[in-house]
Protein backbone atom coordinates (compact mmCIF):
# COMPACT_ATOMS: atom_id res chain seq x y z
CA UNK A 1 0.00 0.00 0.00
CA UNK A 2 1.31 3.47 -0.81
CA UNK A 3 2.59 5.49 2.14
CA UNK A 4 2.23 9.09 0.99
CA UNK A 5 0.25 9.92 -2.12
CA UNK A 6 -3.27 8.45 -1.96
CA UNK A 7 -3.67 6.10 -4.88
CA UNK A 8 -6.70 4.61 -6.55
CA UNK A 9 -6.88 1.82 -9.09
CA UNK A 10 -9.97 1.94 -11.27
CA UNK A 11 -10.71 -1.35 -12.99
CA UNK A 12 -13.20 -1.13 -15.83
CA UNK A 13 -14.61 -4.34 -17.19
CA UNK A 14 -17.49 -3.18 -19.39
CA UNK A 15 -17.30 -4.13 -23.06
CA UNK A 16 -18.60 -0.60 -23.69
CA UNK A 17 -15.42 0.96 -22.22
CA UNK A 18 -16.05 4.40 -20.62
CA UNK A 19 -19.64 4.42 -21.88
CA UNK A 20 -20.67 1.31 -19.94
CA UNK A 21 -23.05 1.97 -17.06
CA UNK A 22 -20.65 0.30 -14.63
CA UNK A 23 -17.81 2.49 -15.95
CA UNK A 24 -19.90 5.65 -15.51
CA UNK A 25 -20.79 4.55 -11.98
CA UNK A 26 -17.13 3.74 -11.26
CA UNK A 27 -16.09 7.17 -12.56
CA UNK A 28 -18.67 8.82 -10.28
CA UNK A 29 -17.06 6.99 -7.35
CA UNK A 30 -13.62 8.15 -8.51
CA UNK A 31 -14.92 11.75 -8.78
CA UNK A 32 -16.10 11.63 -5.15
CA UNK A 33 -12.70 10.20 -4.12
CA UNK A 34 -10.88 12.98 -6.04
CA UNK A 35 -12.82 15.63 -4.13
CA UNK A 36 -11.36 14.18 -0.94
CA UNK A 37 -7.92 13.49 -2.41
CA UNK A 38 -7.27 16.28 -4.93
CA UNK A 39 -3.60 15.35 -5.23
CA UNK A 40 -4.27 11.62 -5.32
CA UNK A 41 -3.13 9.43 -8.17
CA UNK A 42 -5.60 7.44 -10.28
CA UNK A 43 -4.52 4.50 -12.43
CA UNK A 44 -7.04 2.95 -14.82
CA UNK A 45 -7.03 -0.64 -16.04
CA UNK A 46 -9.44 -1.40 -18.86
CA UNK A 47 -9.87 -5.16 -18.92
CA UNK A 48 -12.23 -5.23 -21.90
CA UNK A 49 -10.07 -2.91 -24.05
CA UNK A 50 -6.81 -4.60 -23.01
CA UNK A 51 -7.77 -8.10 -21.88
CA UNK A 52 -5.36 -10.21 -19.91
CA UNK A 53 -4.83 -13.77 -21.17
CA UNK A 54 -6.93 -16.63 -19.86
CA UNK A 55 -5.30 -19.31 -17.79
CA UNK A 56 -4.12 -22.38 -19.65
CA UNK A 57 -1.87 -25.31 -18.76
CA UNK A 58 1.28 -23.48 -19.94
CA UNK A 59 0.53 -20.60 -17.60
CA UNK A 60 -0.36 -22.79 -14.64
CA UNK A 61 2.87 -24.79 -15.03
CA UNK A 62 4.90 -21.56 -15.30
CA UNK A 63 3.25 -20.11 -12.19
CA UNK A 64 3.93 -23.25 -10.17
CA UNK A 65 7.57 -23.63 -11.27
CA UNK A 66 10.10 -22.34 -8.69
CA UNK A 67 11.70 -19.06 -9.82
CA UNK A 68 15.17 -20.60 -10.19
CA UNK A 69 13.88 -23.30 -12.55
CA UNK A 70 11.77 -21.17 -14.90
CA UNK A 71 12.56 -20.88 -18.60
CA UNK A 72 12.67 -17.31 -19.99
CA UNK A 73 9.16 -17.88 -21.42
CA UNK A 74 7.88 -19.03 -18.03
CA UNK A 75 9.55 -16.08 -16.31
CA UNK A 76 7.76 -13.73 -18.73
CA UNK A 77 4.40 -15.35 -17.92
CA UNK A 78 5.00 -14.97 -14.18
CA UNK A 79 6.16 -11.36 -14.63
CA UNK A 80 2.86 -10.54 -16.33
CA UNK A 81 0.89 -11.87 -13.37
CA UNK A 82 3.28 -10.21 -10.88
CA UNK A 83 2.73 -6.83 -12.56
CA UNK A 84 -1.05 -7.13 -12.11
CA UNK A 85 -0.61 -8.04 -8.44
CA UNK A 86 1.86 -5.19 -7.86
CA UNK A 87 -0.54 -2.73 -9.47
CA UNK A 88 -3.31 -3.87 -7.14
CA UNK A 89 -1.07 -3.71 -4.08
CA UNK A 90 0.08 -0.19 -4.97
CA UNK A 91 -3.48 1.14 -4.58
CA UNK A 92 -5.01 2.27 -1.26
CA UNK A 93 -8.43 2.20 -2.90
CA UNK A 94 -9.72 0.01 -5.71
CA UNK A 95 -12.84 0.84 -7.69
CA UNK A 96 -14.19 -2.06 -9.71
CA UNK A 97 -16.72 -1.53 -12.49
CA UNK A 98 -18.89 -4.65 -12.50
CA UNK A 99 -21.47 -5.21 -15.22
CA UNK A 100 -23.68 -8.28 -15.03
CA UNK A 101 -23.36 -10.32 -18.20
CA UNK A 102 -25.41 -13.50 -18.42
CA UNK A 103 -25.79 -13.77 -14.65
CA UNK A 104 -22.09 -13.58 -13.94
CA UNK A 105 -19.06 -11.33 -13.96
CA UNK A 106 -17.52 -10.43 -17.34
CA UNK A 107 -15.18 -13.18 -18.52
CA UNK A 108 -12.43 -10.56 -18.79
CA UNK A 109 -12.74 -9.96 -15.04
CA UNK A 110 -12.60 -13.68 -14.33
CA UNK A 111 -9.40 -13.95 -16.41
CA UNK A 112 -7.90 -11.07 -14.37
CA UNK A 113 -8.94 -12.69 -11.09
CA UNK A 114 -7.21 -15.88 -12.20
CA UNK A 115 -3.95 -13.88 -12.44
CA UNK A 116 -4.36 -12.50 -8.93
CA UNK A 117 -4.93 -15.80 -7.10
CA UNK A 118 -1.38 -17.00 -6.46
CA UNK A 119 -0.55 -19.46 -3.67
CA UNK A 120 2.34 -18.14 -1.60
CA UNK A 121 2.06 -14.70 -3.20
CA UNK A 122 -1.48 -13.39 -2.61
CA UNK A 123 -2.78 -16.12 -0.26
CA UNK A 124 -1.56 -19.13 1.63
CA UNK A 125 -3.11 -22.01 3.47
CA UNK A 126 -2.38 -22.54 7.15
CA UNK A 127 -3.46 -25.17 9.67
CA UNK A 128 -6.42 -22.96 10.50
CA UNK A 129 -7.42 -22.13 6.94
CA UNK A 130 -6.54 -19.70 4.17
CA UNK A 131 -4.84 -16.37 4.87
CA UNK A 132 -4.84 -13.44 2.45
CA UNK A 133 -1.48 -11.83 1.83
CA UNK A 134 -2.45 -8.67 -0.10
CA UNK A 135 -3.18 -6.54 2.97
CA UNK A 136 -6.49 -4.84 3.60
CA UNK A 137 -7.49 -1.80 1.57
CA UNK A 138 -10.76 -0.31 0.37
CA UNK A 139 -12.60 -1.88 -2.54
CA UNK A 140 -15.68 -0.16 -3.92
CA UNK A 141 -17.66 -2.15 -6.47
CA UNK A 142 -19.81 -0.32 -9.04
CA UNK A 143 -22.38 -2.93 -10.03
CA UNK A 144 -24.62 -2.26 -13.05
CA UNK A 145 -27.41 -4.60 -14.03
CA UNK A 146 -30.17 -4.59 -16.62
CA UNK A 147 -32.45 -6.46 -14.23
CA UNK A 148 -32.95 -6.47 -10.47
CA UNK A 149 -31.06 -9.16 -8.57
CA UNK A 150 -29.93 -7.80 -5.21
CA UNK A 151 -30.79 -10.24 -2.41
CA UNK A 152 -31.92 -12.91 -4.87
CA UNK A 153 -30.26 -16.17 -5.99
CA UNK A 154 -29.65 -14.58 -9.40
CA UNK A 155 -27.13 -12.19 -7.78
CA UNK A 156 -24.15 -14.48 -8.31
CA UNK A 157 -21.77 -11.51 -8.35
CA UNK A 158 -21.89 -10.01 -4.86
CA UNK A 159 -20.93 -13.21 -3.04
CA UNK A 160 -18.30 -14.15 -5.59
CA UNK A 161 -16.54 -10.76 -5.55
CA UNK A 162 -16.65 -10.61 -1.73
CA UNK A 163 -15.40 -14.18 -1.33
CA UNK A 164 -12.54 -13.72 -3.77
CA UNK A 165 -11.20 -10.41 -2.43
CA UNK A 166 -11.71 -11.51 1.20
CA UNK A 167 -9.59 -14.54 0.28
CA UNK A 168 -6.75 -12.22 -0.78
CA UNK A 169 -7.09 -10.27 2.48
CA UNK A 170 -9.30 -7.39 1.38
CA UNK A 171 -12.13 -7.07 3.91
CA UNK A 172 -13.15 -3.44 3.45
CA UNK A 173 -15.60 -3.85 0.57
CA UNK A 174 -18.56 -1.65 -0.36
CA UNK A 175 -21.03 -2.14 -3.20
CA UNK A 176 -22.84 0.58 -5.12
CA UNK A 177 -25.64 -0.89 -7.22
CA UNK A 178 -27.51 0.50 -10.20
CA UNK A 179 -30.17 -2.06 -11.06
CA UNK A 180 -33.09 -2.35 -13.43
CA UNK A 181 -31.23 -0.26 -16.00
CA UNK A 182 -33.01 -2.00 -18.88
CA UNK A 183 -36.50 -1.44 -17.44
CA UNK A 184 -37.01 2.12 -18.69
CA UNK A 185 -35.16 5.42 -19.10
CA UNK A 186 -36.97 6.70 -16.04
CA UNK A 187 -35.99 3.68 -13.99
CA UNK A 188 -32.38 4.04 -15.12
CA UNK A 189 -32.17 7.68 -14.14
CA UNK A 190 -33.68 6.89 -10.73
CA UNK A 191 -31.23 4.00 -10.23
CA UNK A 192 -28.29 6.33 -10.95
CA UNK A 193 -29.74 8.93 -8.61
CA UNK A 194 -30.00 6.37 -5.81
CA UNK A 195 -26.50 5.08 -6.55
CA UNK A 196 -25.15 8.63 -6.36
CA UNK A 197 -26.70 9.06 -2.92
CA UNK A 198 -24.84 5.93 -1.80
CA UNK A 199 -21.60 7.24 -3.35
CA UNK A 200 -21.94 10.54 -1.47
CA UNK A 201 -22.63 8.71 1.76
CA UNK A 202 -19.55 6.49 1.29
CA UNK A 203 -17.41 9.55 0.54
CA UNK A 204 -18.70 11.53 3.54
Ligand SMILES: Cc1cc2nc3c(=O)[nH]c(=O)nc-3n(C[C@H](O)[C@H](O)[C@H](O)COP(=O)(O)O)c2cc1C
Pocket residue numbers: 014015016019020021022023098099100101102103104144145146147148181182
Ligand atom coordinates in the same frame (compact mmCIF):
# COMPACT_ATOMS: atom_id res chain seq x y z
C1 LIG B 1 -24.11 -9.60 -23.17
C2 LIG B 1 -24.97 -9.03 -22.09
C3 LIG B 1 -25.50 -9.88 -21.15
C4 LIG B 1 -26.30 -9.36 -20.14
N1 LIG B 1 -26.80 -10.19 -19.18
C5 LIG B 1 -27.55 -9.68 -18.17
C6 LIG B 1 -28.02 -10.52 -17.13
O1 LIG B 1 -27.78 -11.71 -17.08
N2 LIG B 1 -28.74 -9.95 -16.14
C7 LIG B 1 -29.03 -8.61 -16.12
O2 LIG B 1 -29.67 -8.15 -15.19
N3 LIG B 1 -28.57 -7.80 -17.09
C8 LIG B 1 -27.85 -8.30 -18.10
N4 LIG B 1 -27.37 -7.48 -19.08
C9 LIG B 1 -27.61 -6.03 -18.95
C10 LIG B 1 -26.39 -5.39 -18.30
O3 LIG B 1 -26.19 -5.86 -16.99
C11 LIG B 1 -26.53 -3.88 -18.27
O4 LIG B 1 -26.62 -3.43 -19.63
C12 LIG B 1 -25.38 -3.19 -17.59
O5 LIG B 1 -25.50 -1.80 -17.82
C13 LIG B 1 -24.06 -3.69 -18.12
O6 LIG B 1 -23.01 -2.91 -17.63
P1 LIG B 1 -22.15 -2.01 -18.63
O7 LIG B 1 -23.13 -1.03 -19.26
O8 LIG B 1 -21.16 -1.36 -17.74
O9 LIG B 1 -21.51 -2.89 -19.66
C14 LIG B 1 -26.58 -7.97 -20.10
C15 LIG B 1 -26.03 -7.13 -21.07
C16 LIG B 1 -25.23 -7.66 -22.06
C17 LIG B 1 -24.63 -6.72 -23.07
